[in-house]
Amino acid sequence: MDGLTKIKGSACRKRVIEVIFDATLWHIWKARNSVIFEGNQFNAGKVVEDIKEDSFMWIKYRSKSSGLVWERWRDFNVSHIFL
Structure with a gap:
């Protein structure tokens, strides 16, 4: 997770990348368990x-971005999010 703190860009961009990263880890873990x-x-x-x-649902319903x-x-x- 430390590497995520070094991502360049806006706070929004960093948060989107973090959410995608979290969703990826979560689903790989679930698939592994399955x-x-x-x-x-x-x-x-x-x-x-x-x-x-x-990741779409987490961002859509937990952010101010409509x-x-x-x-x-x-x-x-996902580039349209950062406009």
């Missing part, structure tokens, strides 16, 4: 989609 404890197959595409969905649009986020085009 494989180990439930015997499920690892599905990278599902993990990526879950990361996109959760301009977040799922159609743009789905492509992971």
